Structure formats: C-alpha cells, structure tokens
Amino acid sequence: MSLIVLYSLMFIGGYVSAAGLGLTCPDWPLCPSGILPNSEYLIEWVHRLVAAITGALIISTTVICWITKNSTRKIKITGTLSAIFVSTQITLGAIVIDLKLQALLVAIHLGIGIILFAMVLLTTILVFRLNDIEISS
Numbered sequence: 001m002s003l004i005v006l007y008s009l010m011f012i013g014g015y016v017s018a019a020g021l022g023l024t025c026p027d028w029p030l031c032p033s034g035i036l037p038n039s040e041y042l043i044e045w046v047h048r049l050v051a052a053i054t055g056a057l058i059i060s061t062t063v064i065c066w067i068t069k070n071s072t073r074k075i076k077i078t079g080t081l082s083a084i085f086v087s088t089q090i091t092l093g094a095i096v097i098d099l100k101l102q103a104l105l106v107a108i109h110l111g112i113g114i115i116l117f118a119m120v121l122l123t124t125i126l127v128f129r130l131n132d133i134e135i136s137s
Contacts, residue, residue: 002057002082003120009050010113016047017110022101028094051090058086058120065123072130078123085116 016022025031025044037045065071065079089112096105 002054002061003117003124005050005054005057006117006120009047009054010117012043012047012050013113016044017106019043022106023097026097028097048093051093055086055090058082058116061120061123070130072126075123075126075130078119078126082116082119082123085112085119088112089116 021043025037025041025048029048031037031041031045033041062079062083065075071079089109092105092109092112096102096109099105
C-alpha cells in the first residue's frame, strides 16, 4: 500500500510542478484558507494531504519491519532508509515552498523522491521474497 500511495504522490507532485502550481498555496503546511482548501488551492492541498498519508504509511511500515520477528536485516535497513527519506522529503518540501521553488532545491526534492521510491520498492520486494521463501519451506 505504501508503494502505491507513494507512486500516486509522485504523480501528483509531477503534475503540480509541470502545471506551475507549486506556489498556489504559499503557506506551509496549511493553505491560507485553513484546513479545508477552496478551489484555488485544491491541487497543491491534495499533494500535501497525500504526502502526509504517505509519510504515515511509510513510517508505519518501518515500525512493522522492526517489530516483526522474521524481518531480515535487509528489510529493516531499507525500511529505515525509507522512513529517513520520507522525513527528509516532507522537510525539504516545506523548505522548497518557503524559498519559493528555488530550482536546485526542487531538483534535490525530485532526486530524493526517486531514492525514496527505490527504498520502498526494495522493501516491498524483500518482504514478498521472504514470504515466498516461507511459503515454499
């Protein structure tokens, strides 16, 4: 689930960036209209909402990786890196807005997003691989 929501977030973020909507909601974390946006801020607000949900899912996944007794060291490492990168992404997203879409920071935000996706994908693959080993044993 984390992987699917993360992919959706990246898709929405790409749309926000390509459509030039990154500063339609110039405050962070909320838009000027408060918790619920008006139509002017909707797209950027959805991006932030999905980012918050993604962060919660990835951090939850990391916790589960650590408390599940048969999680391997690789799963714990990739899960932990996912949590670190998602926290970095959320912080960097706020800085990108605060600094008015400074190009280098936007590029770094994209790059870390790709690394985050790779870590979540790797965690997912390792978990499914572990499950396959357990089922066949």
